[in-house]
Amino acid sequence: MIKASNIHKSYGNLEVLKGVDIHIKIGEVVSIVGESGAGKSTLLQILGTLDHPSNSNKYNTEISIAGESFINMNDKQLSKFRNQNIGFVFQFHQLLPEFTALENVLLPTKIGGANEKEALEKAYALFEDLKIEQRLNHKPNQLSGGEAQRVAVARALINSPKIIFADEPTGNLDSKNADDLHRLFFDLRDKYNQTFVIVTHNPNLAEITDRKLVMKDGMIIE
Ligand SMILES: Nc1ncnc2c1ncn2[C@@H]1O[C@H](COP(=O)(O)OP(=O)(O)O)[C@@H](O)[C@H]1O
Ligand SMILES: [Mg+2]
DSSP states (O other): OEEEEEEEEEETTEEEEEEEEEEEOTTOEEEEEOOTTSSHHHHHHHHTTSSOOSSHHHHTOEEEETTEEOTTOOHHHHHHHHHHHEEEEOSSOOOOTTSOHHHHHHHHHHHTTOOHHHHHHHHHHHHHHTTOGGGTTOOGGGSOHHHHHHHHHHHHHTTOOSEEEEESTTTTSOHHHHHHHHHHHHHHHHHHOOEEEEEOOOHHHHHHSSEEEEEETTEEOO
């Protein structure tokens, strides 16, 4: 699903990623752990097309998702590629406050120009899968932390992405809600063969993922 090699990233003199290789298979749930500052978020942003690697020509950097290389795409091509192939879940839900849960979830389908009726059907199915069907018309400030994160997961899934990147998705939840959301990731994998790459500090989650990658000082060390 993902094939990436020789990813480097520098900010000025600070070398944040020092040649990362990563391969992820379809339907895998992979965790990335490591100390704060190790480069986890930077790696996720680059894999997710939100940021660019440094000197990709010099290092012969390759990154592809579902067989499609995006390293040489321009911004417009990247936005389209991202909208159709990639879902994100962050530590804070990043839902738009003035929109309802349903409107937030439908937003990526509007950007992608999807069929409205199909999008709505998919959204309803996701709200049921994620057990938030009672929260369709609530605004983000009317949702609990766990509910808001579920809505964020529904938004990530609405365009049936090839892969979901999650950056400490349960870092802001209590342990019960965190465990529930973790279980949900595995349910979604079982149901849709959904692929996940999850940066986490949560040892319970890291232990139950298919593979745990450890990052240290800009490298994957195991
Ligand atoms: N936009 C930026 N400008 C300068 N330095 C950055 C930027 N983003 C991240 N860094 C630095 O890169 C290093 C890795 O950051 P990050 O990828 O966020 O680590 P992690 O997610 O593992 O905590 C840190 O030293 C951080 O300060
Ligand atoms: Mg981080």
